[in-house]
Amino acid sequence: MTEIAKKQIQGGEKVVLKENIDITPYDVVIVGTPAWWYTMAPAVKTFLEENNFEGKEIVTFVTHGGGG
Numbered sequence: 001m002t003e004i005a006k007k008q009i010q011g012g013e014k015v016v017l018k019e020n021i022d023i024t025p026y027d028v029v030i031v032g033t034p035a036w037w038y039t040m041a042p043a044v045k046t047f048l049e050e051n052n053f054e055g056k057e058i059v060t061f062v063t064h065g066g067g068g
Contacts, residue, residue, distance in 0.1 A: 008042045015042040020050055028057045035064040 008015065023029050033044040040062070 005036050005041070009037045009039060013042060014049075015046050017043060017046055017050070020047070023051050023053070023056070026056065028059060029053065030059045030061075032061045032063065035062050 007013070031044065031048065033040040036042075039045075
C-alpha cells in the first residue's frame with residue numbers, strides 16, 4: 001500500500017472516488033487527511049477539487065503516525 005501511495009503522490013495522480021458526498025446541506029465541513037509524503041492523501045485532494053465549498057466553514061486536520 002505504501003508503494004502505491006508514494007507513486008500516486010510523486011506522479012500527481014488523481015484518484016477517482018467511488019462515491020462523492022453531497023455537502024450542500026452542511027454549513028460546516030470537517031476535512032481530515034493522513035499526511036502522505038508531506039502532503040494530503042490523493043483521495044482527499046480529489047474530494048476538495050470536486051466540491052464547491054463557497055459559503056461554508058471548513059475545519060481541517062492532519063494525522064501523522066510515522067516517518068520518524
